[in-house]
Amino acid sequence: MTTVLITGCSSGYGLATARRFLDEGWNVLATMRNPREGVLAPSDRLRVLALDVTDPASVAGAVEAAGAVDVLVNNAGIGAVGAFEATPMSTVRELFETNTFGVMAMTQAVIPQMRGRGSGVIVNVTSSVTLAAMPLAAAYTASKAAIEGFTGSLALELGFFGVRAKLVEPGYGPGTQFTSNGIERMAGLIPPEYQAFAAPVFEEFETPGAVTTPGDVADVVYQAATDPSERLRYAAGADAVALAAAT
Structure with a gap:
């Protein structure tokens, strides 16, 4: 029976x-920073592990406790929305610690x-x-774009050993904890000079057209994990699929 380790399972895409x-x-x-009961229904095929991807000791401990892992899904991430001019560098570093360096640390482990x-x-x-x-997503985009380049290169070097690396690119998922946390993280960081520009952007966030659901992402992650081909990228959600087709 195959085993998958998934980061960021407390809600949203990881939970689904x-x-x-x-x-x-x-x-x-199923790993999460602060495990709690009731998030996932009990199963003899489920183990819930504590994991903070920004903590090297936590990463090493979780991977050791996991044992043999057939598939790693690096899902844990944080978002941020706001004007880059007003974004503290501490917030930029926070994004990279989780979205970029956390993914790299888990992968290396x-x-x-x-x-x-x-x-x-x-x-x-x-x-x-x-x-x-x-x-209004410059720092977040940078942290995710780094993983795109990282994974493309990784796929080439690990393919030699029979290991595949894949990218799943979800679209916009309003109503998720991830989205609300990202907006909350940047609360008050839209300077007055940006209000006229930001207002219609946030209005579009609230009334999007096609959107991505946690189920959409779960389906595509499973597809990527079980696809034996050398395909690298998988868009998830109707809006992401449309964007991928247009690029």
């Missing part, structure tokens, strides 16, 4: 992805076992902002 793999009969290692077995899949969840620029 954990449920999808459980439904497909996999052993699931599982590569030795996958390379040793000559098999394995690493699925990195980025964002459709890497497909088409979006205003």
Whole structure:
């Protein structure tokens, strides 16, 4: 039976992805920074592990506790919305610590076992902002775009050992905890000079056209994890699929 380790399973895309793999009969290692009961229904194929991807000791401990991992899904991430001019560099660094360096740390931690077995899949969840620029998300976009380049290169070097690296690019998911946290993180960081520009942008956030649901992302992550081809990118959600087709 195959085993998947998924980061960021407390809500949203990670939670839906954990449920999808459980439904497909996999052993699931669902990780979250602060594990709590009731997030996922009990199962003899489920283990919930504490993991902070920004903490090297936590990363090492979780991977050691996990044992053999056939698929790693790097889903944990944080968002931020606001004018870059007003974004503290501490916030920029916070985004990169989780969205970029956290993904790299988890990937580096599982590569030795996958390379040793000559098999394995690493699925990195980025964002459709890497497909088409979006205003008021410069720092967030940079943190995700870095993983796009990272994964493309990684796929080439790990392919030699039979290990695949994949990218899942979700579209905009209003109503998720991730989105609300991103907006809250930047509260008050729209300077007066930007109000006229930002108002219609936020209005569009509130009334989007096509959107992406957690189920959409879970389906595409599962597709990427089980696809034996060398395909690298998988758009998730109707809006992301439309953007990918236009690029």
